Amino acid sequence: MGVVKSLRLSVILAKSPKHQPRTVFKSGAVQVLCLSIMTTSETTQPLVPSSAPASAKSPTPQPTQASAADLAAFDADHIWHPYGPIPSPVAPKLVESAEGVNLHLADGHTLIDGMSSWWAACHGHSHPKLVAAAKKQATTMSHVMFGGLTHRPAIELAEKLLKLAGPGFDAIFYSDSGSVSVEVAIKMALQYQQAKGHPERTRLATWRGGYHGDTRAPMTVCDPEGGMHSLWTGQWTPQVFADKPPARGATEEERARYLAHFDSLIDDSVAGIIVEPVVQGAGGMRFHDHELLVGLRKLCDKHGILLIADEIATGFGRAGDLFTTQAAGIVPDIMCVGKALTGGFMSFAATLTTADVARTISSGPGGGIMHGPTFMGNPLACAVACAQLDLIAEGQWREDVPRIESRLRDQLQPLAGSDAVADVRVLGAIGVVEMQRPVDMGLATAAAVDAGVWLRPFGKLVYTMPPYISTNDEVDRICEAIAAIVAAEEKRR
Numbered sequence: 001m002g003v004v005k006s007l008r009l010s011v012i013l014a015k016s017p018k019h020q021p022r023t024v025f026k027s028g029a030v031q032v033l034c035l036s037i038m039t040t041s042e043t044t045q046p047l048v049p050s051s052a053p054a055s056a057k058s059p060t061p062q063p064t065q066a067s068a069a070d071l072a073a074f075d076a077d078h079i080w081h082p083y084g085p086i087p088s089p090v091a092p093k094l095v096e097s098a099e100g101v102n103l104h105l106a107d108g109h110t111l112i113d114g115m116s117s118w119w120a121a122c123h124g125h126s127h128p129k130l131v132a133a134a135k136k137q138a139t140t141m142s143h144v145m146f147g148g149l150t151h152r153p154a155i156e157l158a159e160k161l162l163k164l165a166g167p168g169f170d171a172i173f174y175s176d177s178g179s180v181s182v183e184v185a186i187k188m189a190l191q192y193q194q195a196k197g198h199p200e201r202t203r204l205a206t207w208r209g210g211y212h213g214d215t216r217a218p219m220t221v222c223d224p225e226g227g228m229h230s231l232w233t234g235q236w237t238p239q240v241f242a243d244k245p246p247a248r249g250a251t252e253e254e255r256a257r258y259l260a261h262f263d264s265l266i267d268d269s270v271a272g273i274i275v276e277p278v279v280q281g282a283g284g285m286r287f288h289d290h291e292l293l294v295g296l297r298k299l300c301d302k303h304g305i306l307l308i309a310d311e312i313a314t315g316f317g318r319a320g321d322l323f324t325t326q327a328a329g330i331v332p333d334i335m336c337v338g339k340a341l342t343g344g345f346m347s348f349a350a351t352l353t354t355a356d357v358a359r360t361i362s363s364g365p366g367g368g369i370m371h372g373p374t375f376m377g378n379p380l381a382c383a384v385a386c387a388q389l390d391l392i393a394e395g396q397w398r399e400d401v402p403r404i405e406s407r408l409r410d411q412l413q414p415l416a417g418s419d420a421v422a423d424v425r426v427l428g429a430i431g432v433v434e435m436q437r438p439v440d441m442g443l444a445t446a447a448a449v450d451a452g453v454w455l456r457p458f459g460k461l462v463y464t465m466p467p468y469i470s471t472n473d474e475v476d477r478i479c480e481a482i483a484a485i486v487a488a489e490e491k492r493r
């Protein structure tokens with residue numbers, strides 16, 4: 001088993017950055033070796049002959065009563081993972097359960113979820129209040145269509161969310177994922193301009209280094225170089241891209257120069273500006289100053305265009321404030337929230353907007369918003385989101401996030417002294433170590449797992465967003481895992 005484990009670790013590949021097509025490990029020999037090790041050494045009931053090449057396996061093997069290794073191998077052959085190939089050269093880790101900050105793996109390991117499962121599980125996994133809300137709602141009504149019908153969880157959530165978002169917001173659209181909420185935000189901006197008599201305003205302006213999701217319209221406003229745009233070149237009208245925003249701590253003069261540059265790009269084709277406020281996430285984990293948002297708000301007002309704030313990653317305290325736009329003292333015309341909206345319990349998102357935008361759209365050519373997914377306003381998700389907002393309202397995060405921030409700062413900052421490290425930055429409950437060169441994903445994952453932590457670096461970025469409930473010891477362990485990755489990278493140089 002030891003040999004199996006180390007061989008498997010040696011070929012572990014991280015999934016690709018959330019914003020980039022995966023760099024696939026193409027060694028067929030190792031792929032077959034890996035699969036064959038799993039089927040010969042750990043399988044009690046092989047699903048397929050271990051000698052069969054992955055691509056030639058039976059199309060529909062049944063994974064019933066199979067061992068963990070069988071299941072992982074089945075997964076690798078049949079289930080897409082983010083940006084991954086089929087068959088996958090590396091079987092994913094099988095998680096049996098998750099509670100608090102911990103992920104319990106089928107192989108007996110318990111790992112701290114240093115990613116909050118991609119920003120989502122802000123209160124940890126299986127929070128009792130969220131579980132109770134889901135159970136209660138499931139016994140009443142798990143879903144009904146939202147066309148012509150409504151329900152108490154949707155109404156209660158709208159009341160809570162609009163109140164939390166603050167004055168200015170008046171209408172809400174529920175959708176099933178962050179990407180869809182951005183699709184809806186973009187539709188809102190275009191429909192608004194149509195209704196205002198500006199059908200020529202069809203483009204969005206944004207800054208480089210952004211990430212807004214994987215469905216079509218969000219992809220068009222992701223970073224045009226680092227993202228997956230090269231695959232789609234020529235397939236859609238290019239959006240307007242300003243340079244990356246100056247890093248946090250810029251001088252007033254630098255910010256003014258940047259905003260003048262942004263301003264110079266806005267013409268009559270632009271319907272609105274869309275940005276991730278304060279934290280650019282999967283496009284590079286960069287932070288910028290709140291003042292830039294004030295500048296963008298002014299630009300939008302000057303040009304008669306809408307400001308869309310994508311707070312899907314930053315919302316609900318992650319960057320230190322409830323919402324970064326609120327902290328900046330501005331109200332965007334449209335705001336997207338997702339991820340932590342249900343505390344990572346299930347996929348759900350919302351697009352909030354003002355009375356002006358909602359009513360203008362409704363008086364326009366379509367007579368309403370042109371979107372309406374089947375699972376819109378799902379009662380289960382709404383009920384869990386209500387419970388999550390109650391936890392946010394209780395306010396424990398207001399103590400936890402600064403505590404985690406200072407812990408991350410104290411422990412990660414010394415890593416800046418390593419020759420392998422280019423930069424260390426911390427904001428709220430987000431810690432980032434940018435390496436000099438892309439990390440070896442297999443080595444990095446192995447180093448983190450050995451330290452008992454689940455991390456998912458991408459490119460040059462090793463980063464963490466711990467659940468707010470993480471104790472100081474748990475934050476320390478996450479930092480130790482990051483230090484272990486840095487040490488592994490130093491050895492590789």
Ligand SMILES: Cc1ncc(COP(=O)(O)O)c(C=O)c1O
Binds near residue numbers: 018212281
């Ligand atoms: C800022 C931002 N916007 C949008 C999305 C897309 O959300 P989802 O993955 O739920 O579609 C993400 C996801 O990483 C994100 O970080």
